[in-house]
Amino acid sequence: MGQTVLVTGGSGYIGSHACVALLEAGHTVIVLDNLSNSSEIALQRVHQICARAPLFIHADIRDAAALAAVFEAHEVDAVMHFAGLKAVGESVTMPLSYYDNNVTGSLVLLQAMEAAGVNNIVFSSSATVYGDPASVPIGENSPLNPTSPYGWTKMMVERVLTDWQHADAGRSVALLRYFNPVGAHPSGLIGEDPRGFPNNLMPFISQVAVGERDKLHVFGDDYATLDGTGVRDYIHVLDLVDGHLKALDFVAAKPGLHTINLGTGQGVSVLQMVAAFEQASGRQIPYAVVARRPGDIAQCWADPARARHLLQWEAQRDLTQMCADSWRWQQGNPCGYR
Ligand code: NAD
Ligand code: UD1
16 A cells, blocks of 8 residues: 655655665655755655655745644555665764754654654665674674764664664664675666765766776775685665665554665675676776875675575675666766756
């Protein structure tokens, strides 16, 4: 049965893909976003893909009155909470902004949910809460050890949500720890649109492929990995949002606290990613090996067994598809939504 879902951060990269999946599954979608890192054009594109539009509210999650008004005007069944700041380096230089947006913002949202009696929430956490893992694959019971203010905000919000759930057995919380989301909707209409210099590997590679940047800097080739470059668990954004839809149904059916990794369980190195992107795009990706990026870890990939068991969810899309879809989006929108 269709639910009414409030999607905070719904015009962002992952949120816009979640809107498509929710609308296609017959849910009613209300997006609340302050557009601090996104464009309303993303929601027009969602409309174009689905022939249905989410309702858009231009507001900040720290605005208690705006949230109260949303919950008063709509019978919201559940919240998907994507809104937040996500740049690790920026969080080191602007920690207060990160704690305010991510932690205070989540508190204000939860207070509004509680006042309105909305019990179900699916939260965007991150594998960054594990820090430098003692071993791989990483299971949900691995020690938590964030290494940046951004990572701490995710761990703190997880704690707040845990205590909130424990206070009332009728509440239901999914803490979804994402590994490395990449790729785009196969229509090429929505995708990742980083502002300024991309920090993450996939957007950087696709900007090199399209000619926006001349070469990729590979941050270190002396790690103890298969080819010396960093290894990560890249997951197609469509698989990630499929996991959210499963989690939405799961929290509705099983009140409780559910902490779940969303990853493929496969590690891919920087050079493997470069080769896969060259294959998918037919373009050469020039690169130069430079020093390690401070704070980087050698390798990280998920143990996705719990998601398989609880949600009957498994990533379906391979690296070729991740690269092909990123490339289609980048080629069709060389300047993103601008
Ligand atoms: P994004 O920046 O594209 O989307 C976040 C959205 O939230 C943006 O549209 C932004 O305008 C909005 N927003 C930020 N602060 C807000 C506020 N105070 N009030 C209202 N709206 C606000 O990022 P994304 O990649 O789509 O990530 C979504 C969520 O997933 C984030 O919480 C992020 O930390 C988490 N996550 C992302 C990744 C990743 O690699 N993309 C990995 C792990 C976790
Ligand atoms: C980054 C964040 C992490 C976040 C994750 C998910 C940091 C330190 N960590 O991690 O908190 O959860 O994104 O999006 O920013 N690389 C290059 N050249 C580049 C960019 C990246 O060689 O220009 C390498 C990195 O060294 C790494 C791999 O590519 O080995 C992936 O990097 P990136 O996409 O930034 O993801 P994470 O390091 O996993």
